[in-house]
């Protein structure tokens with residue numbers, strides 16, 4: 056019960072409901088759930104290229120050869136990849152930062168995968184597969200905006216030939232990408248502007 060209550064978004068009441076549900080469930084189903092939880096812990100890691108969740112060294116998006124490697128969409132968390140995918144507006148690859156800059160909370164550039172993004176972009180240029188555009192799809196929050204501006208400046212310095220864009224406004228300010236509906240997010244992607 057207390058373990059269930061530690062799950063995000065699960066309060067005491069929900070933990071109790073889950074516990075009752077597990078009580079009624081067959082041993083087989085309960086074991087399958089336990090195995091699934093163990094599997095996540097054992098098999099899921101971060102993609103070595105984009106830091107999205109991956110089973111194995113690379114995520115399924117990086118492994119998909121139909122994706123356009125000249126386009127990189129930068130998001131804060133692995134959970135932000137899902138809503139962007141749902142829009143069907145984006146056919147490039149991702150780069151997951153692992154958060155947003157927030158000096159007050161002690162989150163500095165070196166705590167995020169920012170240097171990895173710069174390396175990825177410059178390495179692609181050296182390998183003659185240049186990145187044409189980096190879409191900064193960090194959340195429309197104070198920290199998300201600060202992160203986007205920081206990365207835009209860093210990319211201008213290191214890879215001035217790369218176009219850096221930001222999602223169009225229209226997303227609810229202060230909200231998380233994760234909660235944006237796909238129509239709004241799709242429009243924000245389609246109407247992205249150069250930074």
Ligand SMILES: [Zn+2]
Pocket residue numbers: 102103104105106107113114115116117118
């Ligand atoms: Zn990946």
